[in-house]
Amino acid sequence: MSDPHLHIESLSKSFGTVEALKDVNLTVQRGAFVCLLGPSGCGKTTLLRIIAGFEQPSSGRLLLDGSDITGLAPHRRGFGMVFQSLALFPHMSVAENIAYGLRLRKASRQEQKDRVEELLNVIELPHIADRPVSALSGGQRQRVAIARALAIRPKLFLLDEPLSALDAKLRDNMQIELRRLQQSFGVTTVLVTHDQTEAMMLADELVVLSHGVVQQSASPTEVYRHPATPFVADFIGSANLLPATVSPNRTLALLGIDTGVTVPSVTVGALRAAVRSEAISLARSTDEGATATVTFARDLGPVTEWLVQAQGHEIRVRGASHAAAPQTGDRVALQFDPDRISIFAE
Amino acid sequence: MRIALLPTEAGGSYRLTILLLASLGVLVSALPVLVVTIMSFSASDTSGFPPEGYSLRWYGDVARMFLEEDTSSAQSVVDSTLTSLLIAVIVMGISTAVCVPLAYALARGQRRVRAGMELLFTLPLVFPLVMLGIAFLLIAESLALDLGLWRIAIPHVVLVLPFVLRNCLSAMNGISVEIEEAAISLGASPLRAIWDVVVPLMRAGILAGLIFALIISFNEFTITFFMYTIDVSTLPIWMYSRTVSSLDPSTLALSVFIIAADVLLIVLVDRLIAGKGNLF
Amino acid sequence: MSSTTLTQKQALAFATPAFIALLPFLGACLYILRFSLSAEKGSIDGVSLQAYRDLMTPFFGRSVWLTLKLAFVASAVVMLLAVPLAFLLTSLRSAAARRLLTVTILLPMILNLLVQAYGWILLLGPSGALNTLLKTLGLIDRPLFLLFNETGVLLGLIQTSLPLAVFPIVGAVRAVSPEHLEAASSLGAGHWRILRDVTLPLLRPPLVGAASIVFAFNASAFAIPLLLGGRRVQMMGVAIRDMISPLFNWSGAAAAGTVLILLTVLVLVVSAWLVRITTQKTGG
Numbered sequence: 001m002s003d004p005h006l007h008i009e010s011l012s013k014s015f016g017t018v019e020a021l022k023d024v025n026l027t028v029q030r031g032a033f034v035c036l037l038g039p040s041g042c043g044k045t046t047l048l049r050i051i052a053g054f055e056q057p058s059s060g061r062l063l064l065d066g067s068d069i070t071g072l073a074p075h076r077r078g079f080g081m082v083f084q085s086l087a088l089f090p091h092m093s094v095a096e097n098i099a100y101g102l103r104l105r106k107a108s109r110q111e112q113k114d115r116v117e118e119l120l121n122v123i124e125l126p127h128i129a130d131r132p133v134s135a136l137s138g139g140q141r142q143r144v145a146i147a148r149a150l151a152i153r154p155k156l157f158l159l160d161e162p163l164s165a166l167d168a169k170l171r172d173n174m175q176i177e178l179r180r181l182q183q184s185f186g187v188t189t190v191l192v193t194h195d196q197t198e199a200m201m202l203a204d205e206l207v208v209l210s211h212g213v214v215q216q217s218a219s220p221t222e223v224y225r226h227p228a229t230p231f232v233a234d235f236i237g238s239a240n241l242l243p244a245t246v247s248p249n250r251t252l253a254l255l256g257i258d259t260g261v262t263v264p265s266v267t268v269g270a271l272r273a274a275v276r277s278e279a280i281s282l283a284r285s286t287d288e289g290a291t292a293t294v295t296f297a298r299d300l301g302p303v304t305e306w307l308v309q310a311q312g313h314e315i316r317v318r319g320a321s322h323a324a325a326p327q328t329g330d331r332v333a334l335q336f337d338p339d340r341i342s343i344f345a346e
Numbered sequence: 347m348r349i350a351l352l353p354t355e356a357g358g359s360y361r362l363t364i365l366l367l368a369s370l371g372v373l374v375s376a377l378p379v380l381v382v383t384i385m386s387f388s389a390s391d392t393s394g395f396p397p398e399g400y401s402l403r404w405y406g407d408v409a410r411m412f413l414e415e416d417t418s419s420a421q422s423v424v425d426s427t428l429t430s431l432l433i434a435v436i437v438m439g440i441s442t443a444v445c446v447p448l449a450y451a452l453a454r455g456q457r458r459v460r461a462g463m464e465l466l467f468t469l470p471l472v473f474p475l476v477m478l479g480i481a482f483l484l485i486a487e488s489l490a491l492d493l494g495l496w497r498i499a500i501p502h503v504v505l506v507l508p509f510v511l512r513n514c515l516s517a518m519n520g521i522s523v524e525i526e527e528a529a530i531s532l533g534a535s536p537l538r539a540i541w542d543v544v545v546p547l548m549r550a551g552i553l554a555g556l557i558f559a560l561i562i563s564f565n566e567f568t569i570t571f572f573m574y575t576i577d578v579s580t581l582p583i584w585m586y587s588r589t590v591s592s593l594d595p596s597t598l599a600l601s602v603f604i605i606a607a608d609v610l611l612i613v614l615v616d617r618l619i620a621g622k623g624n625l626f
Numbered sequence: 627m628s629s630t631t632l633t634q635k636q637a638l639a640f641a642t643p644a645f646i647a648l649l650p651f652l653g654a655c656l657y658i659l660r661f662s663l664s665a666e667k668g669s670i671d672g673v674s675l676q677a678y679r680d681l682m683t684p685f686f687g688r689s690v691w692l693t694l695k696l697a698f699v700a701s702a703v704v705m706l707l708a709v710p711l712a713f714l715l716t717s718l719r720s721a722a723a724r725r726l727l728t729v730t731i732l733l734p735m736i737l738n739l740l741v742q743a744y745g746w747i748l749l750l751g752p753s754g755a756l757n758t759l760l761k762t763l764g765l766i767d768r769p770l771f772l773l774f775n776e777t778g779v780l781l782g783l784i785q786t787s788l789p790l791a792v793f794p795i796v797g798a799v800r801a802v803s804p805e806h807l808e809a810a811s812s813l814g815a816g817h818w819r820i821l822r823d824v825t826l827p828l829l830r831p832p833l834v835g836a837a838s839i840v841f842a843f844n845a846s847a848f849a850i851p852l853l854l855g856g857r858r859v860q861m862m863g864v865a866i867r868d869m870i871s872p873l874f875n876w877s878g879a880a881a882a883g884t885v886l887i888l889l890t891v892l893v894l895v896v897s898a899w900l901v902r903i904t905t906q907k908t909g910g
Contacts, residue, residue, distance in 0.1 A: 052808075052812060053811075054348055054349055055348065073816070074349065074811045074812060075810075075812070075814050075815050075819075076814075078814065079812060080812065080813070081812040083805040083808065083809055084805070085803060085805045086805075087803060087805035087809035088809075089806060089809070089828075090828070091827040091828055091830075092827075100810070100813055100815075101813035101814055104813060104814040148809075148813070149812070149813075152813055152814065158812075349807045349811045350717055351713040351716065351717060351799060351802070351807070352713045352714055352716075352717040353817065354717070358817070360816075360817035360821070363710075364710040364713055364714070365714070366710075367707055367709075367710035367711075368707070368710040368711045370707060371707035371710065371711040371788060372727070372730060372731070374781065374784055374785050375730050375731050375734050375785060375788055375789075376730045376733075377749055377755075378744075378745020378746050378748075378785065379733060379742070379745055381745050381749050382741055382744050382745045382748065394753040394754075394758070395748060395753065395758050396755070440647060441647065443643065444643035444646070444647045447640040447641070447643060447644070448640060448641050451636075451637040451641050452641075455637045459637075463641070467644070467648065470651050472839065472842045472843070472846075472890060472894065473651070473655070473887065474845075474863065474883065474886050474890065475846065475848055476846065476848040476866055476867060476883070476886075477866070477887060478651070478654060479848075480658070480866070480867075480870060480879055480883060481654030481655070481657050481658045482650070482654055484657060484876065484880075485653065485657055488670075503647050504650055504651040507644070507647060511644070561736050562736060564738075565736055565738040565739075567738060567740060567849050568739075568848050568849050571849070581738075582738050582739075589740070589744070593744060593747060593748070597744070598744060601738070601744060604738055604741060605733070605741060608736060609733065612728070612729050612732055612733065612736070613725060613729060616728055616729070
């Protein structure tokens with residue numbers, strides 16, 4: 001089902017001579033949860049701030065339901081936003097914070113009260129309405145900030161690294177909570193994060209950015225299984241990037257090992273392949289097939305991680321732990337899962 | 347659209363109003379000083395604005411005042427200026443010497459004590475200057491002591507204490523206890539650690555305090571107005587006595603020197619404490 | 627005992643020189659109070675409230691009223707100008723522009739008051755810059771009298787007390803997070819609405835603090851009304867001085883001074899109290 005809600009059209013942004021975003025094109029489906037993911041300085045926050053209206057793009061357009069909102073002032077957009085610092089108003093109580101957007105929309109007092117109550121129930125903090133913001137814990141503040149943004153029934157729900165200030169355990173809980181809230185409200189959501197686990201967990205669609213360029217925009221599984229660029233392969237789950245050669249029968253060889261993957265005949269020039277650590281298996285052997293040496297092994301319980309040295313490359317391998325697993329110093333043969341190899345032109 | 351207290355783009359009536367009021371504020375602040383500067387280059391004797399012509403004749407007058415022996419009045423401009431400077435130096439020395447240890451004690455002491463002390467030392471800032479002047483005059487008269495320069499220097503020290511202390515305190519803020527402990531662990535006595543580590547790190551704040559003391563003491567009028575005598579008088583008092591009946595353009599030229607000196611000193615302070623707290 | 631935490635004795639030793647330097651000030655405060663209770667006009671002798679009773683004249687009443695009025699108007703105008711100036715000062719990107727503006731605003735507070743008075747006299751006098759400008763524009767035929775009356779004094783007060791408000795507000799404005807403004811905007815507030823609902827409430831304690839200090843400063847002004855009011859604007863500072871200089875009524879001056887001090891202290895205390903109760907209400 002395709003129901004485009006937000007459409008970003010050849011958007012660019014430069015600050016002085018620095019190009020923060022380069023020709024970004026993106027379509028967000030109605031009700032989708034989109035995560036903008038990338039290392040710091042990749043332009044993800046700038047993109048979110050342009051969607052919110054706090055920055056103007058240097059060129060390009062933003063279309064919401066087909067109408068151009070590029071020049072619209074942020075306070076007329078009706079997008080709820082959760083800020084990195086949360087930005088709860090310290091001079092207002094919890095209820096006043098949540099009701100503020102409704103007050104601006106001239107909602108009646110009763111309406112405001114009902115909505116605040118409704119949202120406090122949704123975030124499971126029904127008794128804190130009259131508390132000052134300063135009396136809340138970190139997790140409570142988080143929920144109140146989310147409630148405040150959702151109270152205005154936003155057309156888009158925008159979040160700028162909202163969970164980065166929380167400790168690991170609380171962050172886990174909030175991720176589940178956030179996903180649940182988003183689904184029950186059915187609101188189109190764009191979240192910025194640099195944490196790939198968080199993005200994988202929350203997103204319907206993952207948008208990976210690097211140096212202001214969209215590297216890949218697809219479902220988390222797709223991004224993980226079939227990274228579109230070496231950057232994505234490396235950034236998401238850090239794959240092994242290996243030089244590849246094509247044998248005369250047009251199959252791909254990695255480190256001299258035939259993988260059985262057939263390469264289209266149009267491919268020319270040098271190739272690189274990305275293989276995830278769990279798509280490689282090790283076989284202990286003493287015979288000719290042994291091409292690699294285990295330099296490091298660590299048993300993490302259910303799985304074991306190995307570092308192996310082969311032809312001057314250090315390769316990361318991950319597999320189920322078992323009694324006969326190779327140990328440091330063992331000679332091993334490598335096997336690649338042909339379905340899990342991504343090939344890139346150099 | 348970037349949301350800011352003063353938006354850089356758009357913002358409509360809001361931006362316009364803020365800019366308008368801010369410009370009005372700048373005008374009120376700057377106009378008197380600008381007019382004095384312009385008029386000091388006037389070629390005529392009258393104070394009509396704008397001047398009919400421009401010349402440096404009043405600056406020549408000022409130069410003459412300083413270079414030629416003036417026997418007509420009890421205290422010459424040279425004497426007043428020297429007195430002003432001498433008092434300023436005394437005030438700078440004393441106020442800094444007492445504020446550095448106090449700031450150290452407050453920064454390392456209990457928080458509650460610190461708040462009370464800061465308040466106590468801020469009092470001279472809100473205390474009516476007239477009353478301070480009258481009180482010091484009454485005390486000096488009733489003690490019947492020949493205090494000389496100290497008649498004026500002592501009240502000035504009181505007046506600059508809040509400024510000097512504020513600067514020393516904000517200089518102390520960034521200096522962690524650990525750095526002192528490091529010096530002690532290397533064998534310095536606690537006092538030696540303060541002298542070798544803390545004081546050098548406070549240098550910018552101390553300098554800013556010194557400059558504040560200089561500026562305030564050199565420009566002080568109200569208290570000095572009550573305390574001056576025929577023998578001990580400062581430059582502002584000399585200017586006042588000269589212009590009490592009418593404005594003399596050569597005084598304007600002298601004013602321009604004072605303005606220039608003050609501007610220079612403020613810029614210096616601003617550089618010293620740039621990014622670190624506020625001017626006061 | 628750790629060697630870097632001060633014992634009380636050490637702290638006292640470090641603080642003593644400063645106390646000695648402050649002693650003349652504390653002495654002066656007490657001396658004024660004592661003199662105001664003297665039964666004699668010219669010396670400290672006996673205890674009586676006569677000096678205070680003698681203050682209850684229409685003349686002194688008018689002076690108090692004029693002082694409060696001018697200080698209030700000046701403070702209101704100062705706040706109206708200081709907040710936008712603080713916004714401007716904090717949003718300037720170029721360091722040179724920021725420095726220029728800082729110097730321009732700060733200068734009036736520390737520059738020799740005589741120089742400022744000269745400036746105002748040249749600006750507002752009958753043949754001064756303003757009258758010349760208005761005449762050239764054809765707005766007036768005869769010069770306006772702006773000097774040696776309340777207008778001149780008011781302008782002088784505004785100018786000299788402006789920095790006292792601007793710099794503390796600048797410090798407070800820097801502490802306002804831009805995300806608070808953006809949050810209000812994302813919820814639908816325009817610029818004016820953000821100012822009313824978020825910026826000003828967040829700035830309230832420093833604003834009240836700055837306003838009360840400006841008021842106290844202006845109420846106790848002396849040199850400005852003396853130089854720009856030409857004796858005709860009898861603010862309390864000038865009135866007190868006149869009790870001494872031509873009249874030698876020392877105890878009266880001390881009593882009037884005590885009233886002035888109490889007035890300014892009252893304003894400072896009440897405003898501090900107001901800030902405290904209003905921030906407690908929302909829990910700060």
